[in-house]
Amino acid sequence: NGTAVSQSSSKSTGVISNTYTGVITMNAAALSDNTNVRFTVSCNVVPDTPTIIVTHASAGTAGAYIVQACNFVAGVSFDITVRNISGGPLSEAIVLNYSIIQGSDHIP
Numbered sequence: 001n002g003t004a005v006s007q008s009s010s011k012s013t014g015v016i017s018n019t020y021t022g023v024i025t026m027n028a029a030a031l032s033d034n035t036n037v038r039f040t041v042s043c044n045v046v047p048d049t050p051t052i053i054v055t056h057a058s059a060g061t062a063g064a065y066i067v068q069a070c071n072f073v074a075g076v077s078f079d080i081t082v083r084n085i086s087g088g089p090l091s092e093a094i095v096l097n098y099s100i101i102q103g104s105d106h107i108p
Contacts, residue, residue: 004034007039012080014040017063020100023057024080031084038070038081043097048074051101056082067096 002021007013012031024041031037040044046052052069056062056071080098084090 004026005039007106011037012039016042017098018042018044020045022098024096024098025059026082026092026094026096028091030089030091030106031082032089033084033087036083038079040071040077040079043100044075046072046074046076046100047102048076050074050078052078052098053101054096054098056094057097058095060094061086064090064092065094069098084086 001019003017003019004023005015005017007015007027008027011027011031013027015024042065050072054067054069056065064084066083066085068081069078070081
């Protein structure tokens with residue numbers, strides 16, 4: 001069971017998604033070439049040692065972005081960083097998918 005959320009006002013606007021999987025539609029604000037933007041996902045199910053996989057799932061220019069999760073805070077949040085590598089500025093409301101995987105220290 002996942003959630004679907006959208007950024008309200010900019011590409012750096014945080015979202016709330018308290019599930020192990022989710023879909024995030026980013027704001028369509030401009031992102032310059034070779035520029036990063038980071039936003040926080042408030043998420044109360046982040047474990048102590050997570051593996052969080054995030055992908056550019058749909059919308060926008062395929063292959064134009066690098067996305068990654070970082071800055072994990074157990075039970076609170078994680079950040080997603082998106083970098084435009086297209087060669088020019090883009091103003092696209094890209095859709096990201098994420099999945100949180102429990103770290104190996106919780107496997108019996």
